[in-house]
Amino acid sequence: MTTLKAIVTGASGFCGQHLVRRLRAMSHLQIVTADRKKTTGLDCDEYVVCDVSNREQVFSLIQKIKPEWVFHLAGVSSGTYEDLFGVNLVAATHLLDAISEYAPSASTLLVGSAAEYGRIATSDLPITEELFCRPESSYAISKHAQSLLAQKYFAQKKMNVVVARPFNVIGAGISHNLLVGALLSRLKKTLAEDERPLIKVGRLDTKRDFLAVEDLVDAYVNMMNVDCSGEIFNLCSEQAFSIHEIVTMITSFSERPVQVSVDENLVRNSDVPVVYGSYQKAKKKFGFEPKVTVQEAIRSAWEYEMRK
Numbered sequence: 293m294t295t296l297k298a299i300v301t302g303a304s305g306f307c308g309q310h311l312v313r314r315l316r317a318m319s320h321l322q323i324v325t326a327d328r329k330k331t332t333g334l335d336c337d338e339y340v341v342c343d344v345s346n347r348e349q350v351f352s353l354i355q356k357i358k359p360e361w362v363f364h365l366a367g368v369s370s371g372t373y374e375d376l377f378g379v380n381l382v383a384a385t386h387l388l389d390a391i392s393e394y395a396p397s398a399s400t401l402l403v404g405s406a407a408e409y410g411r412i413a414t415s416d417l418p419i420t421e422e423l424f425c426r427p428e429s430s431y432a433i434s435k436h437a438q439s440l441l442a443q444k445y446f447a448q449k450k451m452n453v454v455v456a457r458p459f460n461v462i463g464a465g466i467s468h469n470l471l472v473g474a475l476l477s478r479l480k481k482t483l484a485e486d487e488r489p490l491i492k493v494g495r496l497d498t499k500r501d502f503l504a505v506e507d508l509v510d511a512y513v514n515m516m517n518v519d520c521s522g523e524i525f526n527l528c529s530e531q532a533f534s535i536h537e538i539v540t541m542i543t544s545f546s547e548r549p550v551q552v553s554v555d556e557n558l559v560r561n562s563d564v565p566v567v568y569g570s571y572q573k574a575k576k577k578f579g580f581e582p583k584v585t586v587q588e589a590i591r592s593a594w595e596y597e598m599r600k
Contacts, residue, residue, distance in 0.1 A: 297322045297359045301344055301387070302366030304331035306467050307403075307505055311363060312336055314509040324357050327366070344383035354390035361516050362391060362400040369469060373430050380434035381441065388445045388453065397452065399516050404439045404457040404524065406501070407432035411564055418570040421457070421524050439524060446522035454520040456512060459528040459569055462589045463505030464596035471535070472502075472590065475542055476597040483546060490551040493539060494558035499532035501568035504584035504592075514578040528569035529582050541587055545594045 298315055302308045303325030315323050316335045325334050326342040340357075342349045344366045354362075364387055368379045384402060391398050409419055410426035427436045438455075445451045466473040475491065482489040511527050543550040574580035 295320050295322055296361060297324060297357055298361040298363065299324045299326060299353070299357055299359045300336075300363045300365060301326045301342070302364070303327050303334055303336070303339075304329075305365060306463075306465050306470075307461060307508060308365045309334065309465060310463065310505045311365065311509040311512060314506075314513060318513075321361075324359070326353055344387065345378045347386045347389075350383070350386040351390045351394070354387070355394045358395045359398050360395075362387070362395075362398055363512060364400065364402050367403065367435075369431055376430050376434040377437070380431075381437045384438045384441055388441070388451065392445070392449055392451060399521075400451065400453040401512055401515055402438055402442050402453065402455050404455045405432065405435040406457060406459040406526070406528070406567070406569060408436040408439060408457065412567050414566065417566065418530055418568050419526065419528075420570045421526055421573055443522055443524075450521075452519075452521045454515050454522070455524040456508075456515065457524055457526050458508055459501040459503055459526070459567075461505050461508050462502050462586070462593055464592040466505075466593050471500075472538065472542070472593060473597075475539060476593060479542060479546065479550065480597055482550070483548065488551065489546070489548055490553055491539075491543075492553050492555035492558060493535065494555065494560060495563060496536040496539065496552075496554065497534060497565070498563050499534045499566040499568070501528045501531060502533055502538070502586050502589070503527060503529050503582060504586070504589035506584050506589075507580075507582045510583075511574065511578070511580050514580065518578045520577060523577070525574040525577065525580075526569040526571055527574060527580065528571050529586070530568060530571055531586070532566050532568040533586055538586075538590070541590045542594060545591065 323336040324338045325336040408425045427433045468477045478491045
């Protein structure tokens with residue numbers, strides 16, 4: 293079997309590390325990971341220090357490697373307007389320009405976000421890719437601009453670029469910037485410090501669509517193995533779990549009872565009550581269907597957090 297060269301940007305992140313492990317299981321791949329700072333512990337064939345917002349560094353990376361696959365996972369979810377657009381949009385422009393010049397036949401995956409859809413009405417559920425996007429936050433706008441950019445390069449340059457649009461991803465090593473990761477961090481702290489553990493949360497009634505990171509990275513690989521050029525795919529579970537249910541799952545792993553308290557400072561009344569998506573397009577195109585349950589994914593996240 294011919295060896296393929298695959299680049300993963302943002303490889304040291306939560307999803308990036310899982311993707312590298314998934315790719316390592318494929319014997320015909322040469323894996324090159326790229327990130328702003330060198331990270332140890334990644335099982336790759338080559339590590340390149342590359343700031344994706346630096347055009348010269350990105351061009352140098354693609355010219356040197358000439359990859360067949362590019363997984364662009366580098367991105368930021370918070371920061372200034374300049375940070376968000378500099379990384380989430382401008383960096384993608386550098387990458388696509390470099391691929392167009394030095395590896396025009398490469399298959400490229402960009403990662404969007406379910407936040408691109410914006411405020412969701414009940415009549416819009418489950419969310420399909422045909423729903424018109426009305427992103428509200430700077431993060432969501434920057435991600436949607438990236439998705440539009442991908443479609444532009446496909447239409448005008450016939451590049452093999454596809455956009456994954458994941459919903460709420462959970463699993464071992466989840467960032468503390470994400471809901472489940474933040475809850476785990478608070479729980480670990482209170483278990484270590486308090487005789488009567490208590491964690492504070494925001495609204496408990498909102499419902500969201502959660503997907504295990506293992507299913508996510510499987511989908512990323514499968515999207516490279518079929519012609520998905522120019523398309524956007526929801527990656528979700530088609531289920532809505534309330535935050536109360538998620539908190540209950542997390543605290544169930546504790547050997548000591550944990551109290552849960554609603555902190556009004558964490559409550560956002562602007563939150564949409566229920567959000568969940570449809571993965572039927574992805575199922576038809578490349579056989580996507582979640583295999584890991586939310587409970588299993590939360591257990592993995594819990595065990596990883598407690599081992600740290």
